[in-house]
Amino acid sequence: MALGLIRPVLSRLGQSVFVLLAMSFIVYGLMGVMPGDPIDLMIAGDPRLTAEDAIRLKAVYGLDRPWTERWLRWLAQAIQGEFGYSRLYAQPVAETMAPALVNTALLMISALSISLAVALPLGVWAARRPGSPVDMLVNLLAFASVSVPVFWLGLMLIVLFAVSLGWLPAGGLRTVGGPDSLNDRLIHLALPVATLALVGLGQFARHMRAAMIAQAGSDYIRTARAKGCSPVRVLVRHQLRNALLPVVTIVALEIGGLFSGALVTETVFAWPGMGRLIYASVMGNDFNLALSGLLLATAMTLVGSILADLAYWQLDPRVRGR
Amino acid sequence: MTAPLSLWAGGGLLLLLILATLAGPMMLPDPEAMDLAVRLGSPSTDHLLGTDELGRDIAARLVQGGQVSLVVAALTATLAALFGTVIGLLSGYYGGPLDSALMRLTDGVMALPLLPLLIILAAADPAQLGMPPDIATSEPVAVARLAVIIACVSWTGVARLVRGSTLSTRARDHVRAAEALGAGPVRVMVRHILPDVASPVVVAATLSVGHVILIESALSFLGLGLRPPLASWGNMLTGAMDVVWTAPAMAIWPGAAIFATVLAFNLLGEGLQQRLSPDLCRR
Numbered sequence: 275m276a277l278g279l280i281r282p283v284l285s286r287l288g289q290s291v292f293v294l295l296a297m298s299f300i301v302y303g304l305m306g307v308m309p310g311d312p313i314d315l316m317i318a319g320d321p322r323l324t325a326e327d328a329i330r331l332k333a334v335y336g337l338d339r340p341w342t343e344r345w346l347r348w349l350a351q352a353i354q355g356e357f358g359y360s361r362l363y364a365q366p367v368a369e370t371m372a373p374a375l376v377n378t379a380l381l382m383i384s385a386l387s388i389s390l391a392v393a394l395p396l397g398v399w400a401a402r403r404p405g406s407p408v409d410m411l412v413n414l415l416a417f418a419s420v421s422v423p424v425f426w427l428g429l430m431l432i433v434l435f436a437v438s439l440g441w442l443p444a445g446g447l448r449t450v451g452g453p454d455s456l457n458d459r460l461i462h463l464a465l466p467v468a469t470l471a472l473v474g475l476g477q478f479a480r481h482m483r484a485a486m487i488a489q490a491g492s493d494y495i496r497t498a499r500a501k502g503c504s505p506v507r508v509l510v511r512h513q514l515r516n517a518l519l520p521v522v523t524i525v526a527l528e529i530g531g532l533f534s535g536a537l538v539t540e541t542v543f544a545w546p547g548m549g550r551l552i553y554a555s556v557m558g559n560d561f562n563l564a565l566s567g568l569l570l571a572t573a574m575t576l577v578g579s580i581l582a583d584l585a586y587w588q589l590d591p592r593v594r595g596r
Numbered sequence: 597m598t599a600p601l602s603l604w605a606g607g608g609l610l611l612l613l614i615l616a617t618l619a620g621p622m623m624l625p626d627p628e629a630m631d632l633a634v635r636l637g638s639p640s641t642d643h644l645l646g647t648d649e650l651g652r653d654i655a656a657r658l659v660q661g662g663q664v665s666l667v668v669a670a671l672t673a674t675l676a677a678l679f680g681t682v683i684g685l686l687s688g689y690y691g692g693p694l695d696s697a698l699m700r701l702t703d704g705v706m707a708l709p710l711l712p713l714l715i716i717l718a719a720a721d722p723a724q725l726g727m728p729p730d731i732a733t734s735e736p737v738a739v740a741r742l743a744v745i746i747a748c749v750s751w752t753g754v755a756r757l758v759r760g761s762t763l764s765t766r767a768r769d770h771v772r773a774a775e776a777l778g779a780g781p782v783r784v785m786v787r788h789i790l791p792d793v794a795s796p797v798v799v800a801a802t803l804s805v806g807h808v809i810l811i812e813s814a815l816s817f818l819g820l821g822l823r824p825p826l827a828s829w830g831n832m833l834t835g836a837m838d839v840v841w842t843a844p845a846m847a848i849w850p851g852a853a854i855f856a857t858v859l860a861f862n863l864l865g866e867g868l869q870q871r872l873s874p875d876l877c878r879r
Binding site for chain 1: 700704706707708709710711712713715716717719720806810813814817818819830833836837840841844847848850851852854855858859862863866
């Protein structure tokens with residue numbers, strides 16, 4: 275049965291590679307129109323360098339060639355795993371990104387798990403009686419959650435829990451200079467994760483609710499009730515299983531949005547992750563790092579959506595038949 | 597939430613916000629005037645919500661920021677609706693390889709991490725493309741540039757809806773009759789299909805305004821959208837973050853304004869959706 279998976283997965287992988295190629299091409303072109311040409315910066319920093327030196331340096335680094343040609347050369351190196359050197363952090367790009375990737379994954383996975391753990395039961399609960407006070411309350415909460423700006427929510431949590439109450443640290447990965455303990459890491463994780471989880475919650479609750487309501491009138495539900503299934507069994511074994519299908523797709527689509535949220539959250543909480551790295555590299559004219567960072571972030575979301583497809587395949591036998 | 601309630605709540609909230617941004621400048625001090633003697637001042641009769649880190653009136657800057665944010669959002673949503681409608685119409689009308697190519701593109705853009713991409717787009721310097729630097733940095737150009745950049749990634753929702761509606765409309769009798777009478781593809785799309793798909797476009801565009809405001813304020817907050825001295829709700833929060841330990845109250849208002857505006861558009865869009873096209877989801 276797993277053989278049937280090979281074709282769709284291969285075609286999705288092929289698409290993903292194409293998206294990454296197209297993205298690297300466009301972004302490489304954009305880098306050329308960003309302020310701060312590396313050689314110009316070098317010239318500005320050293321008065322002894324003349325205009326002739328600049329031309330020679332550009333020739334040495336290949337910067338006098340058209341950018342399409344430079345992109346091809348960059349690509350050839352990237353395929354060999356050579357992503358260049360980060361100017362901002364003065365070390366190879368791969369070494370700069372590895373710890374950031376771990377930190378972002380930690381943040382995103384924690385936030386997504388908490389978000390789903392709260393949102394899905396809320397959605398199911400609200401869908402039991404559409405129009406009831408519970409439903410209205412969940413709806414209101416969901417509306418608030420999709421409308422709140424991430425950075426403001428983060429700031430408000432800092433104002434409340436760090437500035438006013440003093441319970442939690444306002445940012446960072448761990449206490450600087452303090453002992454490195456699990457407890458210390460966890461309290462630093464609390465506010466960023468809460469921010470990101472609250473922002474995703476509304477979307478998921480709304481979709482869960484809509485999916486449950488869409489299933490509620492189905493014939494198979496009536497059949498299950500008629501044959502004497504207990505209400506809990508009907509809800510969990512019949513209705514929920516089918517309602518989860520569209521929700522899985524939504525979660526996959528939201529991974530990109532989650533990363534955008536993570537970028538802002540990381541900036542507010544000084545969390546050293548991928549989002550903050552991409553932001554810092556763009557602001558600091560560190561093109562190698564910015565390009566690789568963006569491509570890695572994109573690859574992460576693409577892998578996420580392929581995983582969601584696999585989950586869908588696992589959950590829905592109808593897809594397997596095709 | 598029932599249709600009339602969300603429609604009324606969203607519309608009312610929005611009307612209130614628009615009135616405040618229009619009437620505000622008549623009653624409040626100059627938003628760019630600095631009074632260094634009262635930096636981070638508490639609310640008083642002179643400064644209704646106090647002053648910021650440069651002694652500027654927070655209420656006046658909120659109002660200016662509101663005008664700018666609403667203009668950018670309206671412009672962006674219109675552009676995005678335009679892109680989305682064209683792509684959706686072409687995709688739904690022609691079908692075949694064009695349809696699958698355009699829908700792949702739509703799915704691709706939808707799944708991307710948009711904010712990092714927008715950061716790079718926003719950091720590109722128009723002066724290096726041959727635009728004179730003084731024009732490139734002027735306020736109208738900055739606003740238009742931001743609108744175009746955000747519109748480039750926010751057309752996907754409209755495109756999908758329009759495609760879906762076009763698919764069902766193009767099989768209808770009035771469209772087939774027009775084709776039989778020899779109407780060209782452009783005429784059929786614009787005169788016969790577009791009126792039928794207009795209401796989902798309105799709904800999707802309204803819902804996208806909230807999203808656009810969130811993106812714009814995030815970019816401005818990161819220093820890549822609208823830049824000071826022009827006030828925007830996003831860049832006001834950048835200032836507030838720097839002084840969060842000394843003046844935590846300053847962070848409340850700009851964010852609350854963004855929150856209220858986005859909420860208003862989302863409620864309005866939801867209400868419109870239920871009122872105009874209750875069968876939208878089934879198409």
